[in-house]
Amino acid sequence: MRYSREHKQETHDRIVKKASVRLREKGAHGIGVADLMKEAGLTHGGFYAHFDSREALVIEAFAYAMDRSMEHWRKQSDQVAPEKQLSQIVETYLSALHRDNPGHGCSIPALGAEIARESPKTRKAFAGKLDEMIETMADCIPGQPRKAARKQAIATLATMAGTMLLARIAGTSELSDEVLKAGKDSALDGARREPTKPAKKPREKQN
Amino acid sequence: MRYSREHKQETHDRIVKKASVRLREKGAHGIGVADLMKEAGLTHGGFYAHFDSREALVIEAFAYAMDRSMEHWRKQSDQVAPEKQLSQIVETYLSALHRDNPGHGCSIPALGAEIARESPKTRKAFAGKLDEMIETMADCIPGQPRKAARKQAIATLATMAGTMLLARIAGTSELSDEVLKAGKDSALDGARREPTKPAKKPREKQN
DNA sequence: TGTACATCAGTGAACGCGCGTTCACTGATGTAC
DNA sequence: TGTACATCAGTGAACGCGCGTTCACTGATGTAC
Numbered sequence: 001m002r003y004s005r006e007h008k009q010e011t012h013d014r015i016v017k018k019a020s021v022r023l024r025e026k027g028a029h030g031i032g033v034a035d036l037m038k039e040a041g042l043t044h045g046g047f048y049a050h051f052d053s054r055e056a057l058v059i060e061a062f063a064y065a066m067d068r069s070m071e072h073w074r075k076q077s078d079q080v081a082p083e084k085q086l087s088q089i090v091e092t093y094l095s096a097l098h099r100d101n102p103g104h105g106c107s108i109p110a111l112g113a114e115i116a117r118e119s120p121k122t123r124k125a126f127a128g129k130l131d132e133m134i135e136t137m138a139d140c141i142p143g144q145p146r147k148a149a150r151k152q153a154i155a156t157l158a159t160m161a162g163t164m165l166l167a168r169i170a171g172t173s174e175l176s177d178e179v180l181k182a183g184k185d186s187a188l189d190g191a192r193r194e195p196t197k198p199a200k201k202p203r204e205k206q207n
Numbered sequence: 208m209r210y211s212r213e214h215k216q217e218t219h220d221r222i223v224k225k226a227s228v229r230l231r232e233k234g235a236h237g238i239g240v241a242d243l244m245k246e247a248g249l250t251h252g253g254f255y256a257h258f259d260s261r262e263a264l265v266i267e268a269f270a271y272a273m274d275r276s277m278e279h280w281r282k283q284s285d286q287v288a289p290e291k292q293l294s295q296i297v298e299t300y301l302s303a304l305h306r307d308n309p310g311h312g313c314s315i316p317a318l319g320a321e322i323a324r325e326s327p328k329t330r331k332a333f334a335g336k337l338d339e340m341i342e343t344m345a346d347c348i349p350g351q352p353r354k355a356a357r358k359q360a361i362a363t364l365a366t367m368a369g370t371m372l373l374a375r376i377a378g379t380s381e382l383s384d385e386v387l388k389a390g391k392d393s394a395l396d397g398a399r400r401e402p403t404k405p406a407k408k409p410r411e412k413q414n
Numbered sequence: 415t416g417t418a419c420a421t422c423a424g425t426g427a428a429c430g431c432g433c434g435t436t437c438a439c440t441g442a443t444g445t446a447c
Numbered sequence: 448t449g450t451a452c453a454t455c456a457g458t459g460a461a462c463g464c465g466c467g468t469t470c471a472c473t474g475a476t477g478t479a480c
Contacts, residue, residue, distance in 0.1 A: 026324065027236075027320070027321060027324055029234075029236055030324065108372065108373070108376070109319075109320060109369075109372070110320060111320070112316075112320065112372045112373070112375075112376050113234070113316060113317055113318070113319065113320050113321065113372060113375070114234060114320065114321065115376065116372075116375040116376050116378075117233065117234055117237065123376070123378055124378075126376050127376055127377050127378060127380065127382060130373065130376050130377060130382070131377075131382055150385070150389075151385075151388075151389040151392070152389075154370075154373070154385065154386050154389035154390065155366070155370075155389050155390060155392070155393030157369070157373065158366055158369035158370040158372075158373055158386070158389070158390045158393070159362070159365055159366045159369055159393070160369065161369040161372055161373065162316075162364070162365035162366055162367065162368040162369025162370070162372065163361075163362075163365040163369070165315065165316070165319045165320060165323075165365075165368055165369065165372070166315070166319070166337065166361070166364065166365055166368065168319075168320070168323040169315070169319050169322065169323050169330070169333050169334055169337050170334050170337060170338075171323075171330055171331075171334060173334065175334060175337070175338055178357070178358075178361065179361050179365070181358075182357075182358045182359075182361035182362050182365070183361065183362060183365045185358070185362070186362030186365070186366070186397060189397075190393060190396075190397070
């Protein structure tokens, strides 16, 4: 069956979209090519008409997921005053809803560790999107030099991602709710405060 | 060959120890039974004399790694004044050395996401160790009611784990160093400050 | 406008491979006498 | 103290299974005339 010009792109996009959900849910190695194709209503043999390899799909699906997160953040922050934008993102991110729906959530706590162990190609794709994400968050921090805004964005993102990771480890327990609350209060506190100065013992290189 | 009474336990411990390193390096699914046994100087067939299943080893190896982290933290904090203990842990945790040696580092950024997706049995083992870890960190926060100390411990642990995750995604780049520094300054800042109050809009359940 | 041919997204069987697990066997050492 | 037997940690071949990938084929639609 030969299809119209747009058809292939539509199918391609559908595979990427479905894969981005399942990979976040089950992990970068948690679901196979055959099942991913079935998700998109296809059989596994056609996979290589769309992607060079499974890894290529993982990269695309992951980039797609990161783009959706950033888009979501931008839309959210557009709806509140500049000084409340970062807090707005934190509030939504550190919710039980996000914790319990990794398939539609942030890729960093879901896939970060696994992707960091992949090939340089995959890692670089991830690192690029991470930087974009930091930029997107920094855009939500008004009245500061870019470098300071980036610093605060990184700290907030780290606390958000770390809290989500801990909350998911804890499952759906009392501990998990305690974690979400502690992480949220801390991130909100940081989001409201002036940029952090270097520690009292500034260290030049490592430590 | 029949061995002395202690021999089996020694072998068992050696397998767990080596596995805990390789699993943190390669991921919870990143290395097979045969290779793990080879690490311990054995052949794969003997594996089931020591463990009921691969999963059982993962649980033991992961618990071992968490115990080593906590032991390390206690030893470190014993060497400094009470009010500096938390900062001491943060400084060591958020180092390039830790970033570049996941095999001997914290299991949370290395294995957290994968373990959170495993069977309830594995997840519960992880959640238990997470709670122990929070307690261990809370012990390093003097002069506060237990609940507040736990809250600060959770926030600090989340920032540390999240920062390490981001730093590893970034690899060994300029971005990675920027991430480490931002996360460290933020965590140190939090460790030095009074406990965070609930956000101005306190929310009872989810959000 | 109608016809013949070319295209290529998608199918489903098959491939090689590595994995977790099982199993019959080994042989050094502990134990019973 | 010496001897015969039992034990069981460890070996290595084999198992079944699922995976990523390949490939010959299909057939609806685009294109050339």
